[in-house]
Amino acid sequence: MMMDSREFDVAATEVILHEHTNILMPMTLVAQQVGLSCSHLRRKFKQSFGVTPTDYHAAIRLDRAAMLLIYTRKSIMEVALECGYQDHAAFSRVFRRHFGSSPRGYRESMRMEIATNGLVRDDATPVNVVEHDEEYFLVMRSFGDDKNSEESLRQMLLSMCPQHAKESIVESVCFYYDDPNITPTHRMRKDVGYRMTRRATWNPPLPLRWVTVPAGRSMSATLGSEKDREQCFKHMAIRWAQEHNEQIRVDHSRVIYHEGLRDAGMKSLELRVPLD
Structure with missing residues (x-):
């Protein structure tokens, strides 16, 4: 997906959302930063990404949460806070809706899948x-x-x-x-x-x-x-x-x-x- 000169404000929006996965980012603030009205930004962003900026931000926050669950030892509450969720129950509910599993169940199943698929090996490159x-x-x-x-x-x-x-x-x-x-x-x-x-x-x-x-x-x-x-x-x-x-x-x-x-x-x- 290459942005042409008419879509640089959309590219800027995506980067802003990416750099703020630790908070719930108000779209009015994002629109101000890229110089568009909220409705114009929503329309242009959806044309390029297929979803609204709000839905996109929610998705990449949950993607980050999934990465933290798989690849770190952080507690579920620590993961929730790092991805902008202040409440354990609310985070678990949203996570289950998105991934079809609780955060704890997702962590266990994904680590098991990585192990059984041989992606973590004894003969790996020295670190x-x-x-x-x-x-x-x-x-x-x-x-x-x-x-x-x-x-x-x-x-x-x-x-x-x-x-x-x-x-x-x-x-x-x-x-x-x-x-x-x-x-x-x-x-x-x-x-x-x-x-x-x-x-x-x-x-x-x-x-x-x-x-x-x-x-x-x-x-x-x-x-x-x-x-x-x-x-x-x-x-x-x-x-x-x-x-x-x-x-x-x-x-x-x-x-x-x-x-x-x-x-x-x-x-x-x-x-x-x-x-x-």
Whole structure:
């Protein structure tokens, strides 16, 4: 799903909703931020995404809750609060309506499914923990039904960048936010772009935007290919984290493309998953 110039306000709306899954976001506030009336925003958003902004926000909040239930040890109440629900019973009721199971039952069944499907294996890629300073990324949003390749999206991004921004590029990156076992394909989101040496004062035009990853610790593993990412993530989040008494953050998991290693004939893909 690529937004043309007439739909950048819709793209901005989706990003705002994505960045506020921890609260119940008033659509009047969202409409103000993108410069549209509520009715106009609702109509345009539904044309692009098939649902209203309110329904979309509810769905991605529940997707996030499902990720937290599967891949962290947080209590159901902690998950509810992190996804903007103040009441355990209300969260459980909405979750059951959406997924057909209670939060506790969903956690148990999904972890069992991952284990029985062999997605968490003993011969998985070795995992290291790395510490990093605050990092800056210039990215653009892509969706599961987008026909554009990552490379074409990066070329589009570069065509919109001034020269001083291009000079800050370090390496290519792709952020992943969704799980294919939870989120429908057409709603699978990723951010394609570059890690930068600094966050410039330049304010990029939509659909470009800055993503800042705070300083902290992350799990790191080398991937043989992009196809290994999902299995590697599940191993890191469930098996490795449990064995080492760690817990992941479900935001900002990313694949880094080390072009220098690739040019030297070495494995060049690194998966990083932030730790709490």
